[in-house]
Amino acid sequence: MKFTILFVLFFINSLIYAQNIQYARALVDTLCSSYFDGRGYYNNGENRAAEFIKSEYKKIGLQSVNNNYFQHFKFATSSIKGDLLLQLENTILQPGIDYLIAPSSPSYSKKSKVIHLKKSELIDIEIFKETIPLLRNKFVVIDQSLVKNESNKVKNLVREIIYFLKFSPDIELNGVIELIEGKLTFSASQLKAMRPHIIILKNKVSHLLKKIILKTENQFDTNYQSQNIIGYIEGEIKDKYIYITGHYDHLGRMGNSVYFPGANDNASGIAMLLNLAKEFSSEKKPKYTLVFICFGSEEIGLVGSKYYTENPLLPLKNIQFLINLDILGTGDDGIQVVNGKVHKKDFDYLVNTNNSKNLLKQVKIRGKACNSDHCFFSEKGVPSFFIYTLGGIAHYHNIYDKSETLPLTEYEDLFILLKYFIVNKE
Template identity: 40%
Template sequence: MNVQVDGKTLIPAVDFMVDPSSGSSTKIWKQRPITAAEIFNAYENQKLYSSLKSNKEFNSVVIDVQNYKNDSLKKANALAYSLVELCDVMVITNEKFTFSVGREQYPNALLFVQGKAIDNMRQIETQIESVFKARHTARNVIAMLPAKKKTKETIVFSAHYDHLGGMGQNVYFPGGNDNASGTSMLLHLADYFKENPVPYNIVFMAFAGEEAGLVGSKYYTENPLFKLSDIKFLLNLDIMGSGEDGITVVNATLFPKQYEALVAINEQEKLLKQIKKRGPAANSDHYFFTEKGVPAFFIYTMGDNKHYHDVEDTYEALTFNEYLDITRLIAAFVKGL
């Protein structure tokens, strides 16, 4: 993977980021700059599409979005994702780079370049080889601590153990906070409840494919190993590496009684700075359980660490300041159910 602008080799994940669904590109670009009118004016926009479909002079376009914000930025980025169906697209940005998982492959290349890394852009040359793996097998990992007295009532702890992998051969996304931290807490809670049993079965679910669209947890809810109706409560743990500013509880508005129980424990024990309430969201592995009628919270920490889906989300960047207090809070919550 190599991107050069005016003879300068750009640094991947620092100067440029290839979209996870990007196609391949090995060429010297004959780029066409996109004007503001072509982004925001419907008539000019249609002329642009007609021009690119019929004009053989250009094999790529460049869209500079550095001066756009909010809805204007969304519209400019949406145009980039539309034009990649016709040709290679470079987006000049000053936004922080983040990565994700592609579930399709565009016919052409789409890359984002930091404006501060380039100058005139007289010549652009790319060597990007993108391979789409249509089938990839991953596995959920599930363990159980049965209650000492036989019961169907079950508490589930979940966390996804996948992350983003790499971009090319030299860029690696560690996923320290998202979600090695949640996976480690899953193991920590397994140790705790082994030594401190409760009158419920405790099941630990480490899901694959969360970053690809909650694939592992969706599969489990469609192919459960025991009745979903036996789940008394599910606690999904994601981004557990800080906590200086407390935690946020997704689904708090759906299950106010359980949320208030968490808050009461925290106030009594003086564990965390705050427990923030948030409504339902399809943003982690609790979601498909909730859709199936399982009471569930998704808990994540708030704090100084803002690294997310980037190369700086490392173990060294995590504080784990409230890790043990969160464990105490969760343990007390389960015992009170």
């Protein structure tokens, strides 16, 4: 008899976890579809994703603090729109695969001559200054591999030179070509530069390159409106909170042909957040009120979470703990816990529970790091962890971070671990 009950319980548990992973997969698929345009600014992908998440909040039955779930805020965004063309001599390169155009780049549509900087001109600022008059009406090529074995000081100098060449109003130059080895990494920008900046894989460019054709269009929006999405489940202790957070935005589009799906970063974290919301809404009242926030505009500088900490809808001092989820799509090597060293007792709870329940390969400790939406909460004294998965595929801020190849390897084990933490938090 006992065996049968255990078997039935095991069977029911397996069913629940199968449902969880199905829900997660459906959410990641949906959020990464081209309909949401990479959840960025140009084409309103981020705002469309926000409407979708709000409808999930309603379906799950989360309550709203302000009747609308949305907390709006505004800032400036610079994006690449339209049809792109980059031609080196007679070869047309593929956007997203061979090259990126930095989102700060202004519109440009011309042929240009090219000048290559030598290593000596990159590592000595005085020698660099002598080259400036030679750059007139040209694209300047900066090959990062020339300084790959140099000190961080030299690498920073090269970064400063690139920034100067992009933004300085006092020089005459058509644009900057940066050559890199390895992987392309896209970004977001609140600034519009004076001239375009293209990042190209080095193996696509000959050192004999003399001429390029570039077509790119900029959309600069000084008053872009984004939003955080806030819902809650009331607890036995109403006015003390556990926050579960993650960002739903990603890098959006680079022109018409390329978008960045952001499966691992951070459709995976939003899937976990919504899954936990669903789980707790179908169970008995939790001990503390659970507040779920999907932050907007993280990728452009933690804008949404910073805004919330400056304009909280509920008092920050009543937050018992905050768990921020960002990049949860693998887990082959366990998880990393930012702020684990700061909140050692809570970290030890995670480790002990993980060991006794035989869940993840490891729960790894890390100190403070201002690298996701927990940052400004942490700065204001809110106890918080930022959790991300380790190991497995590592596509980051590129076109390959897509749902089809995101394994969600340890999704269910992490779900169980987070649930224990939330239920048992003192």
